[in-house]
Amino acid sequence: MMTNKEIFKEIVEIMREDSATCKDYGTGNSQEYESQISDDMDRKDFLHLVQEYLATFGVEGHLLFTDFSLEKIGFSVMRQDDVLYVIKANKDTGLVSEDKIVAIDGFSIKELFQREKTFFMGETAEREGKIWSAVLKFYNVLTVIHPDDSKEDISIIHNTKGTETECYSFEEYDDTLYLRFADFADLDAINQLLSKCKCILEKCKKLIVDVRGNGGGADSAFVPLLEYCFPEGEFVTDYYKPEYPIEINYSVRNCKDRIENLKKYLVGDIPEEMTAMLNTMIANNTENMGKGFLDDDDEFASGIIGKKGPEKVLIITDESCGSSGDAFAEVMSCSPKVTIVGRSTMGITDFSNCNVVSFDDFRFVYPTSRDKRIDYGKGLAHKGVPVDYYIPWSPEHIGKDVELDYCLNY
Template sequence: MYDEIFETVVQITHHDYAGCIDKKGWDHPAYFREQIATRQLNDQSFEALMQDYLRDYQELHMGFRRLEQESQRDVGFTVRRYEDSLYVTSSQQEKRIQVGDRIVALDGETIEQAAKRHARELKASHHEREDWSGVLLDTSEVEVIASSGGGRTLALQAFTKLPHTPSYKIESVEDTLILTMTDFWNHDAITELIRHNEGRFQNAKKLIIDVRTNKGGSDLAYSELLPYLFKGSHVDLRDFGDKAYTLCTERNVDLRVELMDQVLQTIEDEKTRHQIDVMVRELKKNRGNGFVELDLSEIEDNMSFDTKQGPEEVVVLSDVFCGSSGDSFVETVKHSDKVTVIGRPTLGMNDYANVAMMTMEEKFQFWYPTSKSSAVDEGNGMGGVGIQPDVYIPWTPEHLDKDVDLERSMEVLENFTHKGSNI
């Protein structure tokens, strides 16, 4: 079973993955074939082997996992690197460690040594962009310096990973409206939130949009918000957007249509349903045609819109935990004269996008992107760098004690008010 699954994945990465031409020769299937043939594997070790194979593609929209929820594990806390320490940023399940504690060694290695050895897993060129979750899961013990003082060695445990809990909320702080969106998955909930608060958006002088932890979803989900964020009377996003070329292999079209049919079952908004229907029709029409720029002119009213009365100045908070449709949102609103992006660069996932998912042997799930941005060939891709903020604020341990980004945003908006111009 394992060798058949592996060969299917290799076939997909070589022929159906949207980066198959650009990244030809990046993978090393012969090595992994030998591993499968000579090792005694179970589902867990095979999952790890597949994830290791896929790392060579450096593709954030690609992954392989076991389907059981309990198989998704983490160490019960999260960290972020600053200089030569990993600072604990949250601790939902591991109660032996606290926010603000710092880890200075993993299995006897300094953080710098561990970073060099695990460069493929960390997938980053900058400390504050490193993802240590997988490395920690494979670590036996860490040396911890408590925020209150004193050091100790801690043997790590594995916990069943908690599911993501979406949050879409609007709150007011003095004369500023703050909108937080942790993802763009729930079209109906986000659309309802925007429509229900139309008056607040129209009357607000200042708006802060927090997408620092936005896990993506669908660009369609935030279309109702865009008319409040631009100046002028009419905006056409195609004036500054890149083109997308969809690899319409038979497999890709079948998997994408299947996924969209599932999404339709969760959406009630008629406009969104129509947009998805048109995308499905275009995919089916081009099935087997290779790379195609889909004709979505029938539904491109979401790319062109009349602006609405809204806040005079807008700040968008970004960070490396904002990816996929979160990347798209930040990239789009940066074109607005009244938007200032503050924080750190986004994750940068969208050189290759529009994911297809495939279930294998009712045990595993493999996903990969099926479309390619024209920015890749133009040398303007976002991979590894993300969408850059207008005002960069390095992450430091001070962020654990207070919301440095939000405070700076308030200062920037106050500067707008007093000076009447951009910073």
């Protein structure tokens, strides 16, 4: 097993050579954090220290250090003033929606926020929710006020069991089709969903696509939706024209890891065109290995032409919609048929296309591509893709779908 110091040293080396952030931030203030690491320190303290170091880079979502042995806490919150409102919770957490967390290990919410300020990267209170779950796992006891005004101290546990929810679903409302995508990770399941509702999709007057909390995946997963969301008879690329290219870091480590992962997909019975594409990608990484940053000249959505219907498309987003969710919202925002409702997306595509390195039970995730619009002050970080109709979050959202109600009455 690697020691704590060895793991941190390797992470710093990756930040120097392989992470797409190296141009902008190098290794950050690594020496300050390295001096605090010892091989006999508590596992949670080590995890906290490394995560805090990575948070200093200000890169959300695509720069992570996690512990396989430390499971999720099983509930999510939103902050307003000095209260964390529970919006979702597994049954065995002891929490319910509408619970108000007013203290954690004796700290008020504002005191704890100041204590862990680095983790929040300057985000506004409305955009902090996705970060609180990562912070609270380091603490033990919640002071909670229940909906009936009773007060209780509840221990945080990490092995809670949640009920599985559908990642992809559709619902028909008169002449409106509602589509829900919790992520863009499972291409087969998404294609099956679209096949099931194809007849409705072809005939509906209004389409609502809900990508709130979308955890990302592959941009190619939402390509089949594009023809329904852009004007009839016109190319998507006439509207969606990225101003700046993406550059990819072809470091030796990145290329070797990409080639190894790509070869895994070549095993088994796969279509010929998929085999050809994978072999091309392997050849590309072999040829460019060690060349550093090179521009990616692939044109997204090339050749796709818009259809007649639906007449209007509404996209629902929020601050937890990231990665391919960001990309989806950004592409759709270019169409005159589309209105985006809710709150700005997470905004984490400045640095993307992640690689994963395992250190025993720890996992380090870092980005290998960089959007060159960063150089012109046009990055999405901490801003996200803006909405056309902003619906601020409030405790009234708990138990009520304010955004969907707005879209159905639009």
